[in-house]
Amino acid sequence: MNQPVAPNSFRTGPDEQGMFGIFGGRFVAETLMPLILDLEKHWTEARNDPAFKAELDNLNTHYTGRPSPLYFAERLTEHLGGAKIYFKRDELNHTGSHKINNCLGQILLARRMGKKRIIAETGAGQHGVASATVAARFGLPCIVYMGATDVQRQAPNVFRMKLLGAEVRPVTSGHGTLKDAMNEALRDWVTNVDDTYYIIGTAAGPHPYPELVREFQSVIGRETKEQMLAVEGRLPDMLVAAVGGGSNAIGLFHPFLDDKDVRIVGVEAGGKGLSGEEHCASLTAGSPGVLHGNRTYLLQNEDGQIKDGHSISAGLDYPGIGPEHSWLKDSGRVEYVPIMDQEALEAFQMLTKLEGIIPALEPSHALAEVIKRAPKMDKDQIIVMNLCGRGDKDIFTVGKILGVEL
Amino acid sequence: MTNTRIDRRMAKLKAEGRPALVTYFMGGDPDYDTSLSIMKALPKAGSDVIELGMPFSDPMADGPAIQAAGLRALKAGQTLKKTLAMAADFRKSDDETPIVMMGYYNPIYIYGVERFLADAIQSGIDGLIVVDLPPEMDDELCIPAVRAGINFIRLATPTTDDKRLPKVLENTSGFVYYVSMTGITGSALADTGKVGDAVRRIKGHTHLPVCVGFGVKTAEQARAIGASADGVVVGTAIVNAVANVLGPNGEMTADPAEAVATLVSGLAQGVRQARLAAAE
Ligand SMILES: Cc1ncc(COP(=O)(O)O)c(C=O)c1O
Numbered sequence: 001m002n003q004p005v006a007p008n009s010f011r012t013g014p015d016e017q018g019m020f021g022i023f024g025g026r027f028v029a030e031t032l033m034p035l036i037l038d039l040e041k042h043w044t045e046a047r048n049d050p051a052f053k054a055e056l057d058n059l060n061t062h063y064t065g066r067p068s069p070l071y072f073a074e075r076l077t078e079h080l081g082g083a084k085i086y087f088k089r090d091e092l093n094h095t096g097s098h099k100i101n102n103c104l105g106q107i108l109l110a111r112r113m114g115k116k117r118i119i120a121e122t123g124a125g126q127h128g129v130a131s132a133t134v135a136a137r138f139g140l141p142c143i144v145y146m147g148a149t150d151v152q153r154q155a156p157n158v159f160r161m162k163l164l165g166a167e168v169r170p171v172t173s174g175h176g177t178l179k180d181a182m183n184e185a186l187r188d189w190v191t192n193v194d195d196t197y198y199i200i201g202t203a204a205g206p207h208p209y210p211e212l213v214r215e216f217q218s219v220i221g222r223e224t225k226e227q228m229l230a231v232e233g234r235l236p237d238m239l240v241a242a243v244g245g246g247s248n249a250i251g252l253f254h255p256f257l258d259d260k261d262v263r264i265v266g267v268e269a270g271g272k273g274l275s276g277e278e279h280c281a282s283l284t285a286g287s288p289g290v291l292h293g294n295r296t297y298l299l300q301n302e303d304g305q306i307k308d309g310h311s312i313s314a315g316l317d318y319p320g321i322g323p324e325h326s327w328l329k330d331s332g333r334v335e336y337v338p339i340m341d342q343e344a345l346e347a348f349q350m351l352t353k354l355e356g357i358i359p360a361l362e363p364s365h366a367l368a369e370v371i372k373r374a375p376k377m378d379k380d381q382i383i384v385m386n387l388c389g390r391g392d393k394d395i396f397t398v399g400k401i402l403g404v405e406l
Numbered sequence: 407m408t409n410t411r412i413d414r415r416m417a418k419l420k421a422e423g424r425p426a427l428v429t430y431f432m433g434g435d436p437d438y439d440t441s442l443s444i445m446k447a448l449p450k451a452g453s454d455v456i457e458l459g460m461p462f463s464d465p466m467a468d469g470p471a472i473q474a475a476g477l478r479a480l481k482a483g484q485t486l487k488k489t490l491a492m493a494a495d496f497r498k499s500d501d502e503t504p505i506v507m508m509g510y511y512n513p514i515y516i517y518g519v520e521r522f523l524a525d526a527i528q529s530g531i532d533g534l535i536v537v538d539l540p541p542e543m544d545d546e547l548c549i550p551a552v553r554a555g556i557n558f559i560r561l562a563t564p565t566t567d568d569k570r571l572p573k574v575l576e577n578t579s580g581f582v583y584y585v586s587m588t589g590i591t592g593s594a595l596a597d598t599g600k601v602g603d604a605v606r607r608i609k610g611h612t613h614l615p616v617c618v619g620f621g622v623k624t625a626e627q628a629r630a631i632g633a634s635a636d637g638v639v640v641g642t643a644i645v646n647a648v649a650n651v652l653g654p655n656g657e658m659t660a661d662p663a664e665a666v667a668t669l670v671s672g673l674a675q676g677v678r679q680a681r682l683a684a685a686e
Contacts (some may be wrong), residue, residue, distance in 0.1 A: 027511060027538040029467045031563040031588050034570060173473060179464065186466040191589040193565050290538065291464060302487040304516030305463040321660065323483045 009103045010257035018207020020327035026206045040208045070227035083377035087387040097389035098248040099130035105216030107134040110197035118142040118198045121185040123178035124315035125157025127201030132166035142166040145184040175308040178318045202245025203322035206293030217251025235353035241386040242366040246322035248388035269311035270338030280309035283336040294384035296323040313361035343368040360389030411504040412580040416615045425632035428676045430457035430641030432475035434484025443663040449503045451667040452674025469592030486513045490529045493500045497530035506533035523554040533557035533580045581615040584603030592642040594620030601635035625676030632680025643652045
């Protein structure tokens, strides 16, 4: 593909039509179009309203526990013998992942818009838990759509959501994973247009979702920048994050996109290998198409039918990717690479033993890439990795693979 | 004003003083040959306009019946290319009945818009309904289609208010498809009185015929909706008529084309009584 001319800034998108270059847009049924325009209007007002920002900041501090620490992983660094490795510890957030950053922002928008009912889709269940949490906190009923396959492999999170008062609706269409859950959530939204707010869990979907999710998640990158300057007096050499739909990654990356000396790496789920069908590497192995309201890289066949992906981690098991990542890939600003199930599993175990931190399987993919790169870098170089979720939810999956009865 | 088979057919029915029966079926369900025989049976049973469904793996505005029909078709090997071929096969024996292809954008985008439009013209396609292309995305397919001489039929919904209607109608031609409720295909029919009000509201903004769909399943409903609308669209009921004659492993227990023909004949009687009923 021809490389477009590098723009002056990588941080100005999307344009008024919600496009990042050819990616993004508003590919939705007419029924939803007025709702999306209304959301855009409220979002534009909210982001310029100091009271909105103050309320969100306050919740981030006192409810979530932000800022999350920037932690120097001393033993892992020593073990790998190369670059200094720092973790942005969003796994310490209330509810155990970065998903809460987005949910708090969106529930405040929902309240501003007078919506009375919350719906969400979830894969790993982390976004479902975060949505159920903020719905409980603000006293709104919450329905979470979750693929039937994921309901089984993420049983602890299903119970958590129920405890929080949410209704979990298993989705059996397709392979019963995240893509199918998203279809079902959209069907609910098309049906319940008056009172319902749809909290999309990643930086994808029709405009303005990719933008607003990015803004709510960018707190990760803004804090990282400040913390890095405070401890090291300079910016890192490299950022690494896992990409499912791309929200934790864009949250870390976005504030750094115009810092040209910072290399940025997104890590996709390579599943059982890119040569077969069982992976979720939409950027590395997919092609541009239109799904779930936006144009973006997708796993699809030559007839434009969407394929079901596979990943050991339910949170990366999505055949698409947020549109801004597609644009960042084509513009060459961010490098995207796949990591296989097995590599993620090994990284998961290494971190647990060396640092006493059980990571989620999603950031374990990012970690596996760090494990490959750090030894090849100088000791005075710095990598920051987004440790965006904790692994409590994954111990059953990992136990099963390791042959341990829990 | 365009002059397609759709325009000519709608004008003719207007002169006859009755609404059109618009029938949706899924291309390739349960297999290519059976599906083609269903298509051929539709006009014979009284359908005035055919909506040829293009299967898609992720039909986000469709209910379980049409989702399942699309998956059956894909499993049987249906592709966009074959759906176009089906229209071309149909045209060998019927050059009058308008064909509207209905589905989602991605298969068309992957096929290539220019190539798709050229092949659609070749196959005798008259109109397109693409669910996930609102007017905000008109540059993608709507404008090129209209230039190529194909009607781009837009959905108007209960959420399309008077302020937005002109935008929705701007590049629409052939007819306007009013979706009778907020929801997915296959849900229960909305209050017919409200539907009548909505049709009159849309007619205040356009001279195009207004067809109403989503939820119409019986001849009686077709008659009631047809009292105010220029056309009545039936989809899920037809797709269900096919599903009902399929066994647990997809084997045919009766002729799907015959099952569809029986249903459509009844619906055709319903629309033919619509204006008589309205005049009562
Ligand atoms: C811990 C964690 N990381 C990453 C993801 C992937 O989502 P995203 O790419 O939007 O950050 C998920 C999704 O469930 C998750 O739970």
